[in-house]
Each structure stands twice: as structure tokens, then as C-alpha cells.
Amino acid sequence: MVGVVITTCAVAIATPTVADAQGCGGSTGSAGTGSGTGSAGSGSAGSGSAGSGSAGSGSAGSGSAGSGAGAVNPIPWLNGRDGHLPNLQGRTQAISHLTGPLSPNDTVRRFGVLGTDLGIMWDNGKGQVLTAFGDTFGLTINPFCGFVGDWRSNVLLRSGDRNLSDGMGFDSAALDRPNHAKEIIPSQKIAGVEITVIPTSGIAVGDTQYINFMSVRSWGAPGHWVTNFAGVAYSTDNGENWTVDPTTLRPNLPGGFDNFQMASYLQHGDGWLYQFGTPPGRSGDARLARVRPEAVRNTAAYEYWNGTGWTPTNPGAAASVIPGPVSELSVQWNDHLGAFVSMYTDGSNSIVMRKAPNPWGPWGAPDVLVSSRDVPELYGAYIHPWSSGSDLYFLATTWSDYNVMLMRTTL
Template sequence: MKRFVVFCLFLFMAWLTVACETEATIPIVTDTELLDIEGLSVSRARLDIGGLYRIQEVRVPTNSHLPGTIISYEESFAPGTMIPLQSEVTVLVADPPEGAYSLSPMVAYVHDLGYLTGPQSLNHPLLVSVGIRGTDLGIPVRFHDEMVILYGDSVPASGFRPSVGNWFSNFVARTRDTRYHEGLLFDAVTTNEDGVVQPFAQGAHDANVADDQSDNPHREVTKIPTGGLAIGNDFYIFYMSVRYWGFPGQWFVTYNQVLKSSDDLQTFTPVEGLRFYEDEAPNFGQIFVVEDPDDNDRVYLFGKPGGRSGGTVLARTLKSHFEDRSQIDYYLGNNVWLKGDAGLAALTANPHYVIQPPCSEMSVMYNAYLGKWMAVYLRNSQIVMQTAEQVTGPFTNTQTITNTDHYTGLYGGFVHETFTRFNGQVFYLQLSLWHPDYQVKWIEVVLK
């Protein structure tokens, strides 16, 4: 027994000696490394930090980051900096920029980033050098690695006064700019050999005369773009031939025609057979083209009559048959598509609206952040967005983006999936103004 007690005492002393030596070799941690927490919410950042250090928020108005997310550490710190354990550092957290507002529950804020055209815009030196001071619309179309933007009636003087100087029915601008939160800078405008803006199809500029006061069914005031599409190296533009401007919001379209360019937008020629006359296709006076991100072979045509009072119908076609109108399928509702003239006649006789009237200057894109299709358009005195689970609609859940309380002469509101950030949580639209000046603005919309 005595020997056993002595043996146990020996083992205990040996263990104590080893434990003390081991403890002496364990370093005492007093510092920690700052993590990269840019773009995280404050609550998520604190979870990732796990109590190694504390963060103190300082709110900064900015549109560079989503509201409520971390911009950076204070100036003297950066990811990788070593600091004492349990110490406190300051982080800058994004707040909505000054002047931002929201009119709908889905919208975190709307922010006016200024003019894209006109004397107050970054593009003014380029535009005025080619003869443009006032313009509208701004329909975006992707073409390889750049964006092509289609503008409507344009004049070399402030305000829309076609009688003053030249009057261009339309023009094309191009850009590779990607810093959308700072604005949009054009790289070039298509011009003629004299360096003056070159419309892709100049209107006839006939007198603005009502149908009951004219015996000329072929008269034309102007040609206005309504949509565009690139297939390989071919670039297509849809335009409406406007024969008469009536009271505000009313205009009459004789036909919608597709043009094609195969020489990098230098010249355009009509595509034979791709013309939609008012008498046979009244719901396709204005056509906006949309590609499906999940189906690279097919495109969708959203159509509506001239003016701002109609609803929107839908058609589709394969890119491989794009120039063949007989291959277009028309959507009759309830998952029914009917091809060719029979489908067009059926849709004309009984229009199925995927966007209910009134709808004007619509544009449609797939928003990956929402996981839904999104339409943006003018509805009465508001620019609104609606969403749909399928491209066939129905587009519902109307959210107001902005209205005439903020812009007295607003219309348009064109979007494209390229002009987005944060996977579509932030998107940008081109807003046309008739008053106080005939120009286009760049508007940022941030979703919750």
C-alpha cells in the first residue's frame, strides 16, 4: 500500500511538472486582425467578428453601397490591421443619399443622379458638338460589350421647338460606362461625314394634321424608336411612324417598322415584311423587345397602340426566324400561343393584356434580385413598376417610383438588366421630361 501511494504521488508530480512547462510555452493572445466586412450589414459583421473587437457605427449618406451596409473602417484602419483584443473601431455605414425619397413599400429609395442630356449633363459637350441640345426617351439595348441607347425627337435648341434650326427624329448614343451610381457617360454618337448627328431613320416632318383634316394617309410627322435588339453583328431598331400628335398623351401611329444595321450602326435599312400596320396590327404600334436570360434562342415583343391609353399585349419569336413575321407567336392568354396571321387576327379581335391599360412607354426586364419579370412605365401621372412570375404576366403589385409631384413633365422610364447593381436590387432608368426642359434624367432606384 505504501508503495502504491508513493507511485501515485510520483505520477502527480510528473504531471504537474509537464503541465507547468506546457502552460509556459502557450503564447498569450493580445491582438486580433481586422476582418474584411465591407458590404455586410452591421449585424452580420458583428456575428462574423464574434466578439474579437467591437464596432461603432458612423452613418454616411452615399449611394456607393446599399443602405445599412458597411462602407469601410475609419481612415486609420483597414482589413488586416492588427488591434488589441476587445478594442473598439469605427465603421462607416451607408445611409440613403441627400434628397432621396420613397413612395412605395418595396422601394428603399429613389435618387436623382442628374441629367444625362442638356447643359447640366456630363454628355453636353459631346451632344452639343453634334447638334443636340434637347431630346427624350433613351431606350437601352445591349450590343456586344457596350450599350446602345435610342433617343427620340431631338433639336439643337433648348426645349422642343422643331421650327428652330434642324429637327432630328432620332439618334443613337453608345457607352461602355459601368459606374452607374455616378451617372452615365456616352462614348460616341452616330454622325454623318460632317460630324452632325445622323438619325437612323429621319421622319418626313409633314404638317401635324388630324385624320379628318387630311386626305393623305401616308403623311408622317416623325419616326420614334420603341425598342431594339442585337443578334450577333446585326442590330435591329423598331420605330413607330407617327402621323398625328393630338392632345397630350394622344398620338396616332400608321405602322411600326423594323430596321437593320450590319455595319456597326452606320446605316440602317428596313427589314422587308417586318412592318406592322395600324389597320391589321393596332396593338403593335409601339413594340419593345425583351430577351429571356434563360432562353437565348427566343425574344419577346411587348406591343401597344399609339398614345398612352392602351394596354400591352405579347408576342414571341425565335432569333433564327426573327426576320420572318409569319413565325411570330401571339399570346392569347391561358398559356395559348397562336402563330402567324391567324394569331395576330385572334389577338386583334380579343386583346389579352399582360399589362393592363393605361400603359405608356413601357420597358420590361428580368430582375434577378426579385426573381421576377419587372415592367416599368408611365401610368397616368406616375412612373410605376410592376412584377410578374412569368413573362406572360399578369404584371401586378404596382409600386410608384416617382410622380409629377417630383417632375412636372415626366414620361418614359426605360430600364435594362445591364443597368443594374447588386444583382438587380439597384436599377437605373432614363426619365424623360417635357417640362421645365426637354431632356433626359438618370434615376437610381434601390429596392428593399
């Protein structure tokens, strides 16, 4: 199928079409539940920095994809949706769209971001929050593509906004040309080889920015996908340009780094950088590693929590610290609660929060912040790094319009 496909796709991997050869990809469908088909563009001849083939705005939806529900398209009214923010009652509220055609950030015109997901945030140490997004799409004028194309596996936007009560403004982006956010970590965009590369966590150590990412080989059953490896990319110019360190690549092999393909960094002033890890997909437990911040790229320097203490160099010794299903995890210290807070999407696609006195636990019972009954198409839950008071701000994505919004929970 060519251009905008208003459908739900069981698997968005198929034979490339004429549109794929033009670099605009096939469907913007989802690898979620439901039926239908969609194609995955190779992006080999696409316009833009990384080609612009599309693996589907849900299927390649940043590794967060794979268990979508409903039609997926970054232009909501083409799906019969109005694109309005969820009208929630209670302690959690949707504050503002951050990306897409309905966002006050005007990301379509300013950055070429029509649809995207996730929103991995970290403090860059220089008064800004850097935000890495997953598979990103823009408007295209290619006649083979319809409205949606310009696929980039990941992009980065910057924010200095400290007043989150009315939204989160973006000041700039890593660009490859005026008004076009570039793909910061390249991917091959070849189904069965490497369909996309997705950031899963970020951290600043001194003047260097680090992103943990996963290389996705293929999308499997809903909520499950196959990765080649996880790795670390670094930037010394505030996220404008990134280098993948090949010594950090951690293959997805049983008994090894298979439980650390997706990451969540945590730094809390005790001299250690903690890394929570989960397997690729949405069904695994969370485990814990730690390393001295200056050694973040030294895989051999990591230690792993075995349930009672720390074991060096052996990721297979890591014990579960948060029982699954844990999906798209973020962890942060909260001053108001005087505890560590973890936030993620659970097995019912609800956003939940847990508290603990230590990174290794014990983690309390899950507290539902947004029920899937109220927003059945919501996923991802990334805590804003400057949010540590009684108002807890975080980012989440909806399948229906494939864009990111800022939410707030009153603790």
C-alpha cells in the same frame, strides 16, 4: 411662331412659316395640355441630315409627346426653369443629366444634341449599350430660327460605362459629320402624312442590331396619336447605318397590328425573343408576342399570347397581359428580385413598376417609383440593360427642359 417659343401648345401642327422654309421649324411647344399654338416645320429645306424643321420638342416628342404639361424647351432657363435635377426623397433618386446643356456628356458640342427624349437602350453584344433617342434638336445659327432648330426624328448614342452610380457616359454617336448625331431612320416630316419616326425598342441578335419604330402620321388629343405603321430597321455596323426592312411594316389597322405599334423587346435565354406591344399613345393595354430571335424580321413567324397559350400569325388574338394605361414600356429580368420587371408611365404620369414570374404574367400590382406629384413633367421609363441588382437604373425625360436623365431606385 419662329424660333424658341415659350408656350404650351395644344396641337403643334399649323401652316408652315418663313422659318419652316428655312428648315428650322416653328415652335418648340408641346402637344400637351394647355393652350397656345405652334407650327410644325416641314424640314424640306433644312440644314443637317434630315432637314431641321421642328414639330415641337414636346409635340413630336418621340411619340412620348402628346400629353405634355408646362412649357417645353431644351434650354431650361428660357422657360424660367433652372434645369436642376429633381430633388427626390426616398428610394428613387435622379443621378445625372444625360443629354442637353447641363449634361456632363456635353452632348450639345459633341453631338449637336441640345434637346431630346426617351432613350431606348439595349446591349449590343459587344460591350456597349446603344441608346436611341426620339425627336432631337440642336443649336442653330440660322437667323430665321432663333436658338433651336436642327430637327432630327431620332439619333443614336453609344455607352460603355459600367459604373452608373455617378451617371452614364456616352462614348460615340452615329454621325453624319463631325460632332453631329445624324437621323438614323429617315422621316418625311410632313404633317398628316408622316410627321416623325420614333424608335420604341431595340435588340441585338448576333452581329445585327434591330430597332422597332413607329411612323407617326399626326398628333391627336393629349396622350393619343395616329400612326401609319410600325416596322423594323436593322444595322450591321453597330448602329452607324440603318436599313428599313419593308417586309416588316405592320399597318395600324383595327384587329390587326394596332395593338403592336409601340414595342418593348425582351430576351431571356429560353430561346424566344418576346415583344410586348401597345397601341400608339398612352392609354392602351400591353400585349405579348414571341418569335425566334433569328426570325425577328419575319412577321409571319410571330406567335401571340391569347391568355392561355400561343396563337400563330394572328395579332388580333393577343390578350392583355398588363392593363392600361401603359406608356413607353420596358421589360427586363431582375436577378435581385428573381422576377421579370416591367416599368412604364401610368395614367397619372407616375413611373410604376410591376413584377411577374413569366413574361405573360401574372403581373403584380403597380409599385409607384416616381410620383407625378413629385415630378409632374416626367415621362418614359427605360431600364438600363446592365442593371439587374438591388439598384435599378433607368432613363426618364422631363417636359420642362426636354432632356433625358439617369435615375436609380433601390429595390
